Amino acid sequence: MPAVTTGKVLVTGANGYVAVWVVRTLLEQGYVVRGAVRSESKAAHLRTVFASYGDKLELLVAGAFDEAVKGVDAIEHTASPYHFKAGDPDELIVPALHGTTRVLESALAYGTAVKRVVITSSVAAVMRIEEQPLTLSEADWNDQAIVEVREKGRGSSQAAKYRASKTLAERAAWEFVEKNKGAIGWDLVVLNPPFVYGPALHEVDKPEALNESMHSWFHSVLKNLHDPKQLGVIGGEWIDVRDLAQGHVLAIQKEEAGGERFVVTQGPWKWQDWINAASEYGVTTSTGDDSYDPAKATQPIRYDASKASRVLGIKYHSIKETTRDILDDLKSRKWI
Numbered sequence: 001m002p003a004v005t006t007g008k009v010l011v012t013g014a015n016g017y018v019a020v021w022v023v024r025t026l027l028e029q030g031y032v033v034r035g036a037v038r039s040e041s042k043a044a045h046l047r048t049v050f051a052s053y054g055d056k057l058e059l060l061v062a063g064a065f066d067e068a069v070k071g072v073d074a075i076e077h078t079a080s081p082y083h084f085k086a087g088d089p090d091e092l093i094v095p096a097l098h099g100t101t102r103v104l105e106s107a108l109a110y111g112t113a114v115k116r117v118v119i120t121s122s123v124a125a126v127m128r129i130e131e132q133p134l135t136l137s138e139a140d141w142n143d144q145a146i147v148e149v150r151e152k153g154r155g156s157s158q159a160a161k162y163r164a165s166k167t168l169a170e171r172a173a174w175e176f177v178e179k180n181k182g183a184i185g186w187d188l189v190v191l192n193p194p195f196v197y198g199p200a201l202h203e204v205d206k207p208e209a210l211n212e213s214m215h216s217w218f219h220s221v222l223k224n225l226h227d228p229k230q231l232g233v234i235g236g237e238w239i240d241v242r243d244l245a246q247g248h249v250l251a252i253q254k255e256e257a258g259g260e261r262f263v264v265t266q267g268p269w270k271w272q273d274w275i276n277a278a279s280e281y282g283v284t285t286s287t288g289d290d291s292y293d294p295a296k297a298t299q300p301i302r303y304d305a306s307k308a309s310r311v312l313g314i315k316y317h318s319i320k321e322t323t324r325d326i327l328d329d330l331k332s333r334k335w336i
Contacts, residue, residue: 001115001187004074004252008032012065012103013079015042017211018120020049020201021245022076027053029249034058036068045203065106074252075117077103082212084158089149092165100169104176107186114186116258118251120244121170123194123237123263124163127301137304138192138261142167187258189251191244194265194303198241198322199329207335217326221274222336224287232292235270237303240317250312262308266316268299277323283336 009026013019014035026033027050035057037043043059050057060068069075079099086092100119107114126136128144145163149156156164170190177188196213204210207218219225226234239247247264251257272292278284308314317325330336 001185001255001258003255004115006030007073007113008034008071009252010034010036010065010068010072010075012036012068012075012077012099013038014059015046015202016078017200017202017214018196018241018244019076019078020046021198021241022078022248023050023057024201025242025245025249026076027056032056032058034060034068034072036060036062036065038063042203049201065103066110069103069106069111069114071113072111073113073115075103075107075111075114076248076252077117078120078248082162084162084212086158086161088154089156089161089164092161093149093168096165096169097172100173101176104173108180108184111186116186116189116252118189118191118248119170119173120248121173121190121192121261122163122166123192123265123303125167125170126192126263126303127163129300133298133300133302135302135304136263138263138307141171189257189259190261191247191251191308192261192263193239193244193247194237195239195269196241196244197238197326198317199325214326217274218330218335220271221278222283222330226271228287228289231272231275231287231289232270232297235268235273235297235299236301237265237267237299238269239264239266240322243314243316247308247312247314250314254312257311260307260311262312263303263305264308264312264314265303265305266318268297268302269319270294270297273319274323277320278327280320281324281327283327 009031011019011023014023015037023033023035040061107117125142126140127142142163145160148160149164197217272289275288
């Protein structure tokens with residue numbers, strides 16, 4: 001499909017942590033944005049934040065997407081449950097699956113102007129755990145988590161429940177496109193980010209109400225959540241929320257992105273890396289591990305994000321830059 005460089009873009013769950021930054025990035029680049037939210041109370045904050053854009057931002061309060069997809073040129077679907085409190089795996093799997101397939105069903109039935117749909121998946125749909133270190137890419141799928149939840153049900157780990165929900169939802173999206181390829185007038189792009197960190201633009205009134213990833217960052221970096229000896233051990237890969245938002249916009253702007261899956265990650269981290277960065281900005285409330293040597297840190301899983309760099313051209317913030325902006329945000333809220 002042709003690139004979408006102008007026009008109107010639907011953002012689902014527009015009040016979410018990632019989605020608000022997607023809305024902002026689209027507006028900054030001249031798009032008209034239709035933000036879908038589930039209640040009027042969730043719309044109020046967006047109207048305040050983006051008041052200067054006037055009628056460039058439309059907010060639609062709706063539980064279904066049939067009306068929301070009408071007249072838009074592209075869809076950015078970012079909404080999916082992310083928490084580690086599920087009992088039955090279906091508490092995560094069902095809404096993730098239904099949310100994704102309902103957007104696509106609406107786009108098929110009513111999105112006559114739609115040229116591209118972009119979905120936020122996760123490296124949770126890519127990863128697997130093995131004894132030896134791995135480097136994974138878009139070619140990999142997390143069948144491991146699906147097997148675990150099918151075999152153990154409520155006894156599955158919280159991580160497996162979440163990872164299975166992302167894997168099944170993304171697979172359902174690709175299967176939908178394949179099944180309906182003769183009828184749809186749009187193509188699909190999927191972004192697979194790791195942990196997402198960065199300043200909050202969505203409505204949040206206290207640290208405990210932060211989204212899952214930033215709640216973890218706040219308590220790990222600033223509140224001594226971990227044993228100091230684990231700070232150079234616990235880690236993963238990450239992306240700044242603003243870079244992920246930019247990736248969403250680039251995914252509708254690049255014609256060659258159509259029909260592709262992209263792992264989008266800045267690179268690896270350990271909690272000590274964030275603590276060290278925070279200390280450079282005068283924030284040292286968390287106990288550190290003085291013996292940590294980043295050059296010797298190992299990662300059980302690495303991701304090859306070269307495809308996203310090559311096709312989308314995402315530019316990433318550094319840990320120091322993101323730490324600085326998170327701390328400035330937290331200070332402005334008087335949380336530190």
